[in-house]
Each structure stands twice: as structure tokens, then as C-alpha cells.
Amino acid sequence: AAWRGDTGDIVYASEELMAEKDRFMQIRAQFPVGLKNREFLVFYQPKINLKDNSIAGAEALSRWYRNGTLMMPTEYISDLEQTMDICKLDFYVLEQVCRDLRRWLDEGRQAVRISVNFSRRHLINLALTESILEVVDRYRIPHELIEIELTETVTDVEFRDLKRVAGALQEAGIYTSVDDFGIGYSSLNLIREIPWNILKVDKNFLPVNENAEGERQNIMFRHVVSMAKEIGLICVAEGVETIGQVNILRKCGCDLAQGFYYDKPLPVKEFEERLDKHFYTNT
Numbered sequence: 001a002a003w004r005g006d007t008g009d010i011v012y013a014s015e016e017l018m019a020e021k022d023r024f025m026q027i028r029a030q031f032p033v034g035l036k037n038r039e040f041l042v043f044y045q046p047k048i049n050l051k052d053n054s055i056a057g058a059e060a061l062s063r064w065y066r067n068g069t070l071m072m073p074t075e076y077i078s079d080l081e082q083t084m085d086i087c088k089l090d091f092y093v094l095e096q097v098c099r100d101l102r103r104w105l106d107e108g109r110q111a112v113r114i115s116v117n118f119s120r121r122h123l124i125n126l127a128l129t130e131s132i133l134e135v136v137d138r139y140r141i142p143h144e145l146i147e148i149e150l151t152e153t154v155t156d157v158e159f160r161d162l163k164r165v166a167g168a169l170q171e172a173g174i175y176t177s178v179d180d181f182g183i184g185y186s187s188l189n190l191i192r193e194i195p196w197n198i199l200k201v202d203k204n205f206l207p208v209n210e211n212a213e214g215e216r217q218n219i220m221f222r223h224v225v226s227m228a229k230e231i232g233l234i235c236v237a238e239g240v241e242t243i244g245q246v247n248i249l250r251k252c253g254c255d256l257a258q259g260f261y262y263d264k265p266l267p268v269k270e271f272e273e274r275l276d277k278h279f280y281t282n283t
């Protein structure tokens with residue numbers, strides 16, 4: 001197939017690429033409508049305190065309820081990052097989180113810290129921290145109840161912005177976490193140079209049930225946890241799926257666990273039931 005591209009040149013592409021472009025254009029065109037019609041939902045995945053099995057917090061994850069089906073973030077996040085629309089979505093999620101937190105506080109529920117993913121696309125925004133605080137303060141949310149998760153894969157230029165943003169958020173008492181630790185490019189540099197409160201170890205680096213092949217993986221995990229703890233970071237294991245993993249996490253001194261073993265990301269009503277129960281009974 002052929003069409004005229006952005007530069008006016010004729011572009012030739014395979015059917016596959018055409019279908020991909022179609023899909024992208026659809027997401028791009030439907031996003032403003034979806035946002036306006038409140039098609040984006042916030043799901044909450046609990047984070048469990050490994051010491052006493054209580055709910056320590058949750059991660060807010062978006063879902064797009066579109067044409068009768070629930071679209072997962074992997075189907076739209078990277079497209080929205082290309083167009084910068086992701087910034088609008090992240091603030092929409094933050095606002096919904098603050099609204100829910102405000103309601104939980106008003107209802108006398110025990111509020112827990114909620115984390116929101118913020119794309120690296122925000123980093124060029126010099127007013128980012130002010131904009132986040134504007135939302136949080138408008139709902140009168142204590143700053144320590146909000147955590148901003150920033151992913152570790154950033155370019156050199158973004159690195160400086162990341163340092164500035166993480167510092168400013170921390171100064172304001174908002175928690176910051178480095179997401180997906182282990183799978184990026186400059187992990188150690190990032191830990192050394194940037195102030196964080198929380199380290200989220202990616203599921204690919206979690207301990208596996210003890211066996212010969214798992215040994216190296218488990219040793220690495222144990223040392224990542226002790227490094228994090230010694231420099232004063234809260235350590236979260238994400239993608240925890242088995243009791244075997246939970247046992248090793250405890251032995252390693254990991255603080256919090258998040259994963260299907262405890263719960264999938266939950267619609268708000270179901271999450272509220274967990275909040276009220278407060279303790280998990282598995283293990």
C-alpha cells in the first residue's frame with residue numbers, strides 16, 4: 001500500500017504496517033472522546049505488608065472501557081506516549097485517585113498510600129510538581145498518601161529532569177518510587193543519583209522457587225533488597241504469584257508484596273472490601 005506521509009513523500013508499507021497504523025490512528029482519535037466520556041477506569045492492586053499481612057497501599061492502574069470491552073494498558077499506553085496524550089491520562093488517574101481517597105477519608109475508612117504511574121513524557125514539564133500538588137491539595141489529601149511511580153528507562157536528557165522532579169516531589173512530602181527496577185538500562189546510576197522513597201523490583205527479578213537454576217536469581221534479589229534497605233528505601237516486590245516466592249521475600253527482608261498471589265488489580269468497590277478487612281488471611 002502507499003500513501004502520502006507527514007513530509008509529503010509517498011510512503012510504501014506492508015498490509016501489516018497499515019493495520020498497525022490504522023489501530024494507532026483509532027486510539028489517537030478516540031482518546032479525547034474516551035476521556036471526555038469517562039471511559040477510563042481506575043483499578044487498585046493492593047500492596048501487602050509482609051510483616052503482618054495488612055494492606056499497606058495500592059497501585060492505581062488504568063483500564064479503558066471501550067465499546068463494551070475492557071482494554072488493558074498494554075493496548076494503549078505506548079500509543080498515548082507517542083502522542084503525549086499519556087500526560088492527560090495520568091492526571092485523570094491522579095484526580096480519580098484523589099477523589100477516591102477523599103471519599104475514604106470522609107467515610108472514616110483507614111486510608112492507605114496510593115501510587116500512580118507517571119510516564120516519562122511528563123519529565124519535560126517544568127511545572128509537573130506544582131500541577132501534581134494542585135490536584136492533591138484541591139482534594140485536601142495528606143501528601144504522604146500519594147506516591148508517584150516513575151519508570152527507570154529514561155534517556156540521558158530525561159535523567160536530569162527525573163532528578164529534578166523526584167527531588168521536588170520528595171521535598172513536598174509526596175512519595176516517589178522507581179518502577180520496574182532491574183529491567184532498564186541505568187539502574188544503579190539511577191539509585192545512586194536520584195532521591196527515591198521506594199524501590200519496586202520488577203517481576204523478572206523476583207526470587208523463584210528454590211532450585212539450581214533459581215539460585216543466581218535469588219542471590220541477586222536478596223542483595224538488591226539489602227542494598228535498598230541499607231540506603232533507606234522501602235522495597236516492594238511486584239508480580240508475586242506463589243507462596244514459595246512470598247516465603248523467600250520474607251527471608252530476604254522485603255517490605256511489601258504486590259501480585260496475583262494476593263490480588264489482581266481490583267475495581268474500586270472490591271478494593272474497598274479489602275481495605276475494610278485490612279488483613280489478608282493467605283499465609
Ligand code: C2E
Nearest residue numbers: 061062072073090093117118119239240241258259260261
Ligand atoms: P506497572 O506499573 O509495572 O504495573 C504492574 C503491572 O503488572 C500491571 O499490569 C499489573 O496488572 C501486573 N501484575 C501485577 N501483579 C502481577 C502478577 O502477579 N503477575 C503478572 N504476570 N503481572 C502482574 P497492567 O495493569 O496491565 O499495566 C501494565 C503497565 O502499564 C504498568 O506496569 C504501567 O507501567 C502502565 N500503566 C498502567 N496504567 C497506567 C497509567 O494510568 N498511566 C501510565 N503512565 N502507565 C500506566
Ligand code: MG
Nearest residue numbers: 059117149179
Ligand atoms: Mg507501576
Ligand code: MG
Nearest residue numbers: 117149151179
Ligand atoms: Mg510503570
Ligand code: MG
Nearest residue numbers: 179180200238
Ligand atoms: Mg512495574
